[in-house]
Amino acid sequence: MDGSDGAAASNREGDQITRVRILCHRLLCSACVKQKREGQDAILLQERPHWSVQKRAEQFQKIDQGEKIPFDIALPLPARDAELPDSDEGVRLFWERFSCQHCGRCCFNPGAGLCLEKEDFERIAKRIGRRRLRALCKYDRCQSIWILRQPCPFYDKSRKKCEIYDIRPLTCAKYPLHPPLKEMPCNLAVDAFCPAARQLAKETLGWWIICENNWAKLLGMLQRR
Template identity: 65%
Template sequence: MSRTESTISQARRLCHQLFFTSCVKEKRQGEHEALLRQRPHWSVLKKEEQIQKIDQGESIPFDITLPLPARDERAGSDAGVNLFWELFSCQRCGRCCFTPGAGLYLEKEDFERIAAHMGKKKLQSLCRYDKTLQAWILRQPCPFFDSKSGCKIYQIRPQTCTKYPLHPPSPDMPYHLAADAFCPGAREFAKNTLGWWIICENHWAELLGRLEADGAQKER
């Protein structure tokens, strides 16, 4: 990693530490709109290009990094997650449920909760046991999804389902929320919040200025 890249990474880390609360507040209040009127920004100038990239999630698996801070161990750090769920609109398409795949990992608590509802043997018949993970994997397409009524165990669904479409942050952007681009609702959220990046970038620029000034002072 070059010195410049290291400084940028440090600025983003500091941004997450110092501004995660104000960052969410500014976005909630729509402060990006005034900033976008003040200067050109890629979220406006290259909006169509960005939308095309996001829409590739329809057929190409990848995660979208969102302009909201990821949760960490600090109290109140779930502000970004909370704002996501406030604005996220599930399309109720069921794609995350009926798409064939490797299967859905069930936490021990998930398995016990669902088994108490329908019976252990019946649930096992809908799963495969992974000896490496030592866990039950629910087969996909999900046997609990109904094309007309949706999820048949919605109130006791697995933890993974309650968090979807959010995924762990990407290694390149570890301080931001990430969402599965396969989800139509996640893609709409990403498109509608492109302008929020100007707030992130303003904070990064402020911190970069401080870090560079500190570095220059130390070299004297």
């Protein structure tokens, strides 16, 4: 097999893996979340203890890099899909397990700023006044959008609380969830900068064995067809 044949085979294998993951997301989304709620990963890990040791050491090191290097982490939970009626289950399980550490890093860390949706701007302006809110923002004429300056002016660092928590921007309400990674479009993704997100990524690392088990079953079915 020459180089071109090897590359073609690798591409076919990659396409097949992607196909299996998408198929798993569409067919086993609810079952996958149920398996994780029931702790079936513990049974699978007992059958393959080497998986636990190898994955844990390698992945923990990668996850911890989020302290200094900006990147997103894919989680072993299905992302929301508008075409699937039960695809919110992965998001619900995420929020059940996620425990904010109230460190405020996402609020007072200097950055480019937080884009406010029109609804966000109007909701906050109604509370604090349009003049004050405009003074706390900059207007991006190219995008026709208001951008809240960072560090966030609504974060009380001494009390470690948001002054407008009940009407906070949608981006804040969703944080640390980010859009799925390009290479893992069917899985939830989180900002590795968030220490609570990194902790959850570590706690749910064993759930990947459930994903891999389901992928293997579907792959076997496809290969037998």
